[in-house]
Amino acid sequence: MTPVSKNIAYHLKKLRKELGWSLDRTAQETGVSKAMLGQIERGESSPTIATLWKIVNGFHVPFSVFLEEPHLLHNPTEPEHLPSVGSKMYVNPIFPFDPELKCEIFIIQLPPGYEQLSAPHESGIIEHIVVVEGTMEVFLQGAWKTLQKGKGLRFDAHQPHGYRNTTSRIACFHNIIHYTGKG
């Protein structure tokens, strides 16, 4: 049993308990059988990457959460979990869904200090982001990446991701979404 498996066992049970989920509930949310979830929590099984991926998606958390040493987890309130004051993200469809291209395009405004964490979409969804105004950050693979005006990013939406604006000016970006249907 590797140290990493112990970390996963610890974090899985802790996160599940924090949310008040039963093994049954967790099995439904993640698509992993509750028997397997129990074995992983008890450290009796070393999950495959595919299974671990289902789990982190079910919890809507990045991979890094399950890989960190337990004592690192106990940091206090993280700023991204604080409620954003007043303002909301403004999503405006520029082009509605195009069945032929399987594509739709939004323009999205992020007020200062706003943060949005998204659950993974279904599989086969590709997002393109291009910053139009200001500076924003995109959460991917457990890290926030900063994008200046004019910068872009391409990623598979079938994973936890998010957007935020840590500046004092409004940020604005185009969001081009393709549904490949290859899930």
Added chain:
Amino acid sequence: MTPVSKNIAYHLKKLRKELGWSLDRTAQETGVSKAMLGQIERGESSPTIATLWKIVNGFHVPFSVFLEEPHLLHNPTEPEHLPSVGSKMYVNPIFPFDPELKCEIFIIQLPPGYEQLSAPHESGIIEHIVVVEGTMEVFLQGAWKTLQKGKGLRFDAHQPHGYRNTTSRIACFHNIIHYTGKG
């Protein structure tokens, strides 16, 4: 096959090649059989956490190396590198052609007074335009349509079309092109 497995496959082969290691050598260093390493590289197998742990230890790299997405950033255009004043239309690719989506994205600057009329492209090409900066006009169906900042237009490029900027300020727009191959 999950996106994560694809990332692992990509990074494993890339890292191995960078070090000039054969599968045999890698098997010795990591304690994972070369047959399994080959399958992981080809994406034919989803390794367990225990196996992945052996691999990252053999390479003496952190887990995060194998989880990051390859080619996330597509060297997007630096807006400051665009000529602030010019006499010609400035076309800059943000995302190169994506064979899977049959899509490419440009950012285009129109200096004041500039006008561009295009002959019809081949059939099956759909263009989306979204104005990012200033105001521009698009020629379609024998008429010029005015687009304010934030406005967009969708059309089939298989017809005469054009862009112009009749204002005194620079205009800038995103151009998203799909090649449906239905010509």
Added chain:
DNA sequence: AAGGGTTGTGCGTTATAGCATACAATGGCA
């Protein structure tokens, strides 16, 4: 107490990760 719902764990089966080995495709080097 007795019943019904929920919780986590144990059991038998299936799918597949992982191994050792053999094989085929390359690339020198005599």
Added chain:
DNA sequence: TGCCATTGTATGCTATAACGCACAACCCTT
């Protein structure tokens, strides 16, 4: 040209990840 070393892939087998189901312990009500 032939030989040998090295590369990555294919094969057969074993270990185990993963599943569905059943079970036992523990709430509740009534």
